[in-house]
Amino acid sequence: MIRRLLAAALLVLCAACGGGQSAAPTGSGGKAVTLGFSAWPGWFPWQVAQEKGFFAKNGVTVELKYFDSYTDSLTALATGNIDANSQTLNDTLASVSGGARQTVVLVNDNSTGNDQIIAKPGITSVAQLKGKTVAAEQGTVDHYLLLLALRKAGLKPSDITFKPLPTDAAAAAFKAGQVDAVGVFAPFTTTALELPGATAIATSKDFPGAIPDHLVVSRSLAADRPEVVQGLVKTWFDTLTWIGANKAEARTIMAGRAGVSEQAYADYDAGTTIFSLADNLEAFSSGSLEKQAKEIGAFLIQSGLADTSPPLDGLLDARFVQGVSS
Structure with a gap:
């Protein structure tokens, strides 16, 4: 009934899923980077960032790509059709188990009920x-x-x-x-x-802490164009600051992208705990993210969703959130 974790087959699915992706230049080969996100309250701030010009303010040219299917966004990053994606830690570990080279550079939020x-x-x-x-x-x-x-x-x-x-x-x-x-x-x-x-x-x-959500980038983007990744991370925190000062307008933008009423969107607030810069610094420095990754990896094996523990070397890169505070 339960087969291996989806990401173990992502490379096989490349041809099928890649056909639906745009042909925009990617971060490792051109000026623009393609950032994917999908329907989750903790990721809709990216829509605000685009509409309010925060990517340009931080010197990055971004094609923001919305995926109706979350799975398609995972496949797109794993197969190199996009440069960065917002996704959960367990789904990132799934992709890494399947051979993808990905790096977590930012904690968007923890799911606390949504x-x-x-x-x-x-x-x-x-x-x-x-x-x-x-x-x-x-x-x-x-x-x-x-x-x-x-x-x-x-x-x-x-x-x-x-x-x-x-x-x-x-x-x-x-x-x-x-x-x-x-x-x-x-x-x-x-x-x-x-x-x-x-x-x-x-x-x-x-299940506190079991479902953290992240900005995840290709390993090559982090290595070859760190200034671009830094710009994405800085954009995120600039956006959160703006949302805090303009809650009504921000909610209108995010509810519109979600396709729900503003009241329905407001009801999601308690179920998603957005991580501040201080939260990010603590998560990366305290070892809590690595601990979560190890626990999730062990559970996936015990549950029959993975054959071996995903490699954690290079999975977490704290330098970009540290760069915002420096």
Whole structure:
């Protein structure tokens, strides 16, 4: 039922997924860099950065590429079709396990409730998923959350019927009553919870620190054009400062990109904890990120999602957040 982590097959998928990507110049070979992001509250500030000109202010020319499919963004970075992407730590480890050379240069946020396992009426606990059908995007972050929740409840992956679907399709299938539960992240949680009586029976809030989200760049971009990476990281913190001073306008921009109402977007606030510069400096210097990476790698092996521990050498690069503060 559960095969290896998605990223182990990313290189095989290159031809299929690469066809949908743009042919913009990349960071290692031209002036512009292509930065990918997808539907997650902690990544929508990139839309603000683009609309308010913060990339140009920091001397970087960026093609900001929005992916309707999060999986496609992971594949695009792993196969070199983009230079940088916002993605979770566990999905980055998946790509590294599959042979991709990637580096984490920034912590965007920690998921503190916006990743959820949502069940139909009558199911009020993870233990009650035994024998039920649960949908999620295979090998990505909410599949990981589902496995964490099952283990905590004393269930094995084989105790459920897992239905692999892209996140948007999984939310729609659950709303239509085609599955008993679903693992989704905001804003797709809003779709799933439109099923009358549906409730979240487990969230990322139950697993503190398990789902950190990052700006991840190709190893070659960090090595060959560090000034570009520095500009991206500086842009992020400039954007957060602007958002803090212009909350209403920022929310309008981010809700528009998310395709939800401003009130719905406001409801996501508690479920995503944005990391400040001080938070970033602490995360990189304290060893907490490396500790999380080791724990996630071990869990992926124990759960049958990976064969070997992903190599951590070169995975974390603190110099860019340190460069902002210097």
